[in-house]
Amino acid sequence: MEEVKKLVELVRNHYGTNDFIPLHAPRFNGNEKRYVSDTLESTFVSSVGAYVGEFEDQVCTFTGAGAAVATVNGTAALHTALFLSGVKSGDIVITQALTFVATCNTIAHLGATPLFIDVCRESLSLCPIALEDYLSAHSEIRDGQCYHTCGARIASVMPMHTFGHPAKMDALKEVCERYHITLVEDAAESLGSFYKNQHTGTFTDFSALSFNGNKVITTGGGGMVLCGTPELGQRAKHITTTAKVAHAYEFYHDELAFNYRMPNINAALGCAQMEQLPAYLKNKRRLAATYKAHFNNSELVFVDEPQDAHSNFWLNALLCPSRQYRDAFLKQSNSAGIMTRPVWQLMHTLPMFNSAPRGPLTNSEFLADHLVNIPSSVAPEKEVR
Numbered sequence: 001m002e003e004v005k006k007l008v009e010l011v012r013n014h015y016g017t018n019d020f021i022p023l024h025a026p027r028f029n030g031n032e033k034r035y036v037s038d039t040l041e042s043t044f045v046s047s048v049g050a051y052v053g054e055f056e057d058q059v060c061t062f063t064g065a066g067a068a069v070a071t072v073n074g075t076a077a078l079h080t081a082l083f084l085s086g087v088k089s090g091d092i093v094i095t096q097a098l099t100f101v102a103t104c105n106t107i108a109h110l111g112a113t114p115l116f117i118d119v120c121r122e123s124l125s126l127c128p129i130a131l132e133d134y135l136s137a138h139s140e141i142r143d144g145q146c147y148h149t150c151g152a153r154i155a156s157v158m159p160m161h162t163f164g165h166p167a168k169m170d171a172l173k174e175v176c177e178r179y180h181i182t183l184v185e186d187a188a189e190s191l192g193s194f195y196k197n198q199h200t201g202t203f204t205d206f207s208a209l210s211f212n213g214n215k216v217i218t219t220g221g222g223g224m225v226l227c228g229t230p231e232l233g234q235r236a237k238h239i240t241t242t243a244k245v246a247h248a249y250e251f252y253h254d255e256l257a258f259n260y261r262m263p264n265i266n267a268a269l270g271c272a273q274m275e276q277l278p279a280y281l282k283n284k285r286r287l288a289a290t291y292k293a294h295f296n297n298s299e300l301v302f303v304d305e306p307q308d309a310h311s312n313f314w315l316n317a318l319l320c321p322s323r324q325y326r327d328a329f330l331k332q333s334n335s336a337g338i339m340t341r342p343v344w345q346l347m348h349t350l351p352m353f354n355s356a357p358r359g360p361l362t363n364s365e366f367l368a369d370h371l372v373n374i375p376s377s378v379a380p381e382k383e384v385r
């Protein structure tokens with residue numbers, strides 16, 4: 001395939017290497033070693049330590065959230081966000097079939113059922129029109145709450161900002177307000193992405209970021225609950241730290257809670273990574289622009305940022321002309337040492353979610369057949385001579 005040859009050349013030239021090129025590798029070129037060894041020397045490696053608060057402050061300032069609470073991973077942050085938004089056992093939570101499995105696992109672990117609604121072709125994220133269509137046909141409002149015709153309460157809608165492309169948050173918000181449903185954003189992939197100049201994850205009372213090894217910045221493992229107000233932040237902090245009531249030596253816990261707090265050693269990495277985030281985002285957007293120009297007039301269509309959005313381009317994506325083309329593309333690029341990948345298998349095709357209720361998933365199915373992700377790591381800055 002001529003297209004694969006040209007892509008391999010572009011990617012090898014961009015990263016300046018003939019070695020294997022992963023989809024998204026972390027970089028540690030700043031103060032990472034200094035800050036981590038600082039935690040070792042101080043012995044404050046666990047969740048008491050200055051870096052945790054410092055990292056939370058930095059993310060809070062960057063995103064403009066009301067508060068930010070660091071957790072052991074993104075899944076834990078999402079679990080906390082959904083729990084605090086009031087999802088209970090027996091409820092329905094509406095989300096995407098096109099997402100990473102963690103989104104649905106957190107719903108199921110709360111005893112709720114995921115309900116799958118289609119994504120937009122443009123944003124790859126939850127479609128407000130499909131949501132409205134489904135709710136108008138399958139729900140009713142009683143006592144200020146939304147109920148599915150099957151009898152279960154529809155507690156929340158959880159859009160996921162796929163590959164860092166923001167969902168249409170204003171339209172989703174409008175539908176959810178009208179149907180008395182809370183919104184929780186799975187912003188795991190979208191640190192550095194803005195919708196109408198507002199950072200993703202700040203449109204709702206609670207949302208979640210991830211700092212897994214393959215995300216825009218990493219803390220090894222880690223996540224963050226973004227909260228709408230400082231008071232909600234206090235709730236998130238309490239519930240992620242075993243609901244322990246502060247005391248010099250007594251152990252008293254005033255409610256059922258989680259032990260989800262991020263250790264200081266991970267937060268040290270986070271502080272160093274945050275210092276480099278603006279440069280990483282610039283670097284990633286430059287790569288996206290390079291891909292966009294390269295695939296102009298190609299049979300492969302580059303997935304650009306949606307209208308009204310400023311994307312972090314966490315993972316760049318292309319649409320292939322057919323499923324057969326996609327399979328050949330994946331095979332050839334991977335054997336040339338360039339990692340490429342199809343999108344996740346749709347959630348309703350997995351054994352644990354195959355009986356979950358759903359609306360039409362035309363766009364999700366199209367993307368599952370046609371989309372591929374291509375290398376998207378931050379590239380080493382060219383040396384300035």
Ligand SMILES: *Cc1c(COP(=O)(O)O)cnc(C)c1O
Nearest residue numbers: 073074075100102103188210212
């Ligand atoms: C990365 C990710 C998460 C959280 O993953 P962790 O590995 O637990 O940090 C959740 N949802 C989506 C969509 C993700 O991509």
